[in-house]
Amino acid sequence: MEKTISRPGLSALLEKLRGSRALLVIAIAVGVLISFLTNGDITTAVLSSALRQSTPLVLGALCGLLGERSGVINIGIEGQMLMAAFMGFLANVYTGNLIIAVTVGVLTGALLGALLAFMSVTLKMDQIIGGTVINILALGLTSFFYQQGLTTHGKLQPIELGPLADLPVIGRVLFSNPPITYASLILIFVVHYVLFYTRWGLRTRAVGEHPGAADTVGINVKMVRYINVIIGGGIAGLAGAYLTLEAVGSFERAMTNGRGFVALAVMIFGKWTPLGAWGAALLFGFASALQTQLQFGGSSIPHQFIGMLPYFLTIVVLAGVGGRSRPPAAVGKLYQPE
Amino acid sequence: MDISIVVLQANGITKRFPGVLANDHVDLILHRGEILALLGENGAGKSTLMNMLYGLYHPDQGEIWIKSELVRLRSPHDAIARGIGMVHQHFQLVPVMTVAENVMLGAEISGFGGRLNHRAAEQRVRNLSQQFGLEVDPTAVIEDLPVGMQQRVEIIKALYRNAEILILDEPTAVLTPQESDELFRIMRELAQQGVSIIFITHKLREVLEVADRISVLRRGAVVGTTTPAESTREALARMMVGRDVILQIDKGKARPQEVVLRVENLAVEDDRRQLAVKNVSFEVNGGQIVGIAGVQGNGQSELAEALTGLRRYTAGHVTLLGETMNAISPRRMVNMGAVHIPEDRHKHGLVLGYPVVDNMILTDYYRAPFSRGFLLDRASIQAYAERLVRQYDVRTPSIFVLASQLSGGNQQKLIVARELARKPKVIIANQPTRGLDVGSIEFIHRQIVAARDGGTGILLISAELDEIISLSDTILVMYRGQLVASVPAAEATREGLGLLMAGVHADAIERA
Numbered sequence: 001m002e003k004t005i006s007r008p009g010l011s012a013l014l015e016k017l018r019g020s021r022a023l024l025v026i027a028i029a030v031g032v033l034i035s036f037l038t039n040g041d042i043t044t045a046v047l048s049s050a051l052r053q054s055t056p057l058v059l060g061a062l063c064g065l066l067g068e069r070s071g072v073i074n075i076g077i078e079g080q081m082l083m084a085a086f087m088g089f090l091a092n093v094y095t096g097n098l099i100i101a102v103t104v105g106v107l108t109g110a111l112l113g114a115l116l117a118f119m120s121v122t123l124k125m126d127q128i129i130g131g132t133v134i135n136i137l138a139l140g141l142t143s144f145f146y147q148q149g150l151t152t153h154g155k156l157q158p159i160e161l162g163p164l165a166d167l168p169v170i171g172r173v174l175f176s177n178p179p180i181t182y183a184s185l186i187l188i189f190v191v192h193y194v195l196f197y198t199r200w201g202l203r204t205r206a207v208g209e210h211p212g213a214a215d216t217v218g219i220n221v222k223m224v225r226y227i228n229v230i231i232g233g234g235i236a237g238l239a240g241a242y243l244t245l246e247a248v249g250s251f252e253r254a255m256t257n258g259r260g261f262v263a264l265a266v267m268i269f270g271k272w273t274p275l276g277a278w279g280a281a282l283l284f285g286f287a288s289a290l291q292t293q294l295q296f297g298g299s300s301i302p303h304q305f306i307g308m309l310p311y312f313l314t315i316v317v318l319a320g321v322g323g324r325s326r327p328p329a330a331v332g333k334l335y336q337p338e
Numbered sequence: 339m340d341i342s343i344v345v346l347q348a349n350g351i352t353k354r355f356p357g358v359l360a361n362d363h364v365d366l367i368l369h370r371g372e373i374l375a376l377l378g379e380n381g382a383g384k385s386t387l388m389n390m391l392y393g394l395y396h397p398d399q400g401e402i403w404i405k406s407e408l409v410r411l412r413s414p415h416d417a418i419a420r421g422i423g424m425v426h427q428h429f430q431l432v433p434v435m436t437v438a439e440n441v442m443l444g445a446e447i448s449g450f451g452g453r454l455n456h457r458a459a460e461q462r463v464r465n466l467s468q469q470f471g472l473e474v475d476p477t478a479v480i481e482d483l484p485v486g487m488q489q490r491v492e493i494i495k496a497l498y499r500n501a502e503i504l505i506l507d508e509p510t511a512v513l514t515p516q517e518s519d520e521l522f523r524i525m526r527e528l529a530q531q532g533v534s535i536i537f538i539t540h541k542l543r544e545v546l547e548v549a550d551r552i553s554v555l556r557r558g559a560v561v562g563t564t565t566p567a568e569s570t571r572e573a574l575a576r577m578m579v580g581r582d583v584i585l586q587i588d589k590g591k592a593r594p595q596e597v598v599l600r601v602e603n604l605a606v607e608d609d610r611r612q613l614a615v616k617n618v619s620f621e622v623n624g625g626q627i628v629g630i631a632g633v634q635g636n637g638q639s640e641l642a643e644a645l646t647g648l649r650r651y652t653a654g655h656v657t658l659l660g661e662t663m664n665a666i667s668p669r670r671m672v673n674m675g676a677v678h679i680p681e682d683r684h685k686h687g688l689v690l691g692y693p694v695v696d697n698m699i700l701t702d703y704y705r706a707p708f709s710r711g712f713l714l715d716r717a718s719i720q721a722y723a724e725r726l727v728r729q730y731d732v733r734t735p736s737i738f739v740l741a742s743q744l745s746g747g748n749q750q751k752l753i754v755a756r757e758l759a760r761k762p763k764v765i766i767a768n769q770p771t772r773g774l775d776v777g778s779i780e781f782i783h784r785q786i787v788a789a790r791d792g793g794t795g796i797l798l799i800s801a802e803l804d805e806i807i808s809l810s811d812t813i814l815v816m817y818r819g820q821l822v823a824s825v826p827a828a829e830a831t832r833e834g835l836g837l838l839m840a841g842v843h844a845d846a847i848e849r850a
Contacts, residue, residue: 206432217495
């Protein structure tokens, strides 16, 4: 049931904006097509960059929404990503094996997920505090132990998917990517399927909406929360591994640069659904790519303003969508059986 | 139907909590296809007993036999596996999911990789609906359904798990009279088909209407078992409370004085800024009880909040004791001599984390003799609280016990004591006896009538028809934010009011 509430002024404007989301997508698609016909190389570069920028965001959002769908707010995505990026980087430095490095990153994220679950489910701590603890911990540890001058053994390279990679525009953008990017695309659909079409997903959502109802039919509320938060942590770990092992190839202090928090915004904009989050992440990634391109393009607008574009877009979009999307009812609440 | 088969038997069940003997050697027998009413006041041990049958608590002593097999129920899981289903007083349904999803949750029909089979679940729900006459759309989303319908989903949930013994915990507390009648029809239908039902309640009328047998619980022990044919309301009430109870409030004729509260064309919006009270006008005289009847959620809460300064009204006038109020502030109202017994005693009535003594002075803490300068006078506060606790029969081990540790009835008595001790000229009482036991209800009703006889004007808002009819001098019926009828109490009937509350127009009743 859609509950429509008429509100005056600015909110009415935003209301209209919501309806025009489909229109926005079409406008972007048309714009891309025209620009491709005029300048193919730049367009492909912008789209590839959009996908690259969106990858850590959508992974972070998947982490956030697995937690929140089961009733646990994860504000520590930033810290999970950063720590995983660092550990993955160290593993790469000392073993030289990228597969081991990625695994280490994922496990680091999962371990921090287990820590968050322990704090918020077992110790019954305030979940915001728990997440903040992880963020501060990760920033402190990685900055303290990071030494300059460590050399890595390369980074993950793009894999071309045969003839698909030769298709115009989308071939280069979609079918010529490194492995974590492919993995993230697959994960979006897997998480979506699990959450909405399987027994586990039904139980997870029930625990996030009404843990009492789940408990009285014999579902182990604590276990469901633990597992979801740990798997989410692993996915955030993959996002961290993406940064050091696939995108950059090395580590810098605080290199996540707020992506964990933007991922939360992406999750909300996507209405706590994986596909929605993907759309939101792509929009943000596209704005970032466009921003970079405009700065290179020598536009007369001061670069500070162009640099605001992705963030400005996030604010507008979040304000516009905030009223209608509804978080899981029991999110952030401690479950205390009678 | 062979009713002689015993499906459940409890022998000598005893359960102790620190300081309380909740169940004292309770024996209980339930036959196949039988509706057994478990009657008792709040705190009599009904819920404890049922929680043990549902595996949530474990008895300290005693045995539970299900279908002549001695069982140990360690968790609800065990109870469900033994064919016991429970419909909790607060529904355990996920509001944003469909009926079928809620029914199958925890016992899903699924295929490869846990893929849910919605269609099979929906069909199962439809079959159960048909078999037991529980009509409900399996694809409907719970939050769109009325309360009575949600309760059916809970019953289907139990039947889906093959429950043969159904425990209904205070199932009528949230229903309209019509919905209750519908529930009783369903209960009889279920019993007819061999389901055994334990029906927990403290409402005497319902027990006599629907039960096959009645067991009465008092202070943790079964004090008697009887049948509706052999019993009367008075006799049941006596068993339940342990003394004679005056069910019909003994009140003389009202002697109305001048108008103390006048409401004209009042309009109030709810939290979603929809008009919840529309153009409402009425008067309350001193020495008179005006009752507002209505199904919950028809604007009564908003009306009460507006009149007590907890919510702004958007249009209209309120005149209190001859003074026109432009904006009502709770403190100004209290100072003028109007008091409020709020609907939600936990949210608006008490500070649960405060002891009884501090709750007693919530309205007057800032003035003499409780406060001197900016210091509280503990001695006079404690003396005052001790006196009120005695006078209003608030049962508490001491005045330093937290309000949260009192039973609902005693919490409500605490509020009534605090407010009525101020000798108010106007009382706005919203659901003053909701969820209370017969003894407490009787006590509070007597206090309200005594206040009326002392010349106080009382606005009584209640969804409980019996309460409205027995207390009020004039009855107003509220439906969708409007007052749709005004009936002198002497002419009111349950049926007539029930129809008005359901939105059937007054003229239609007269014509019929």
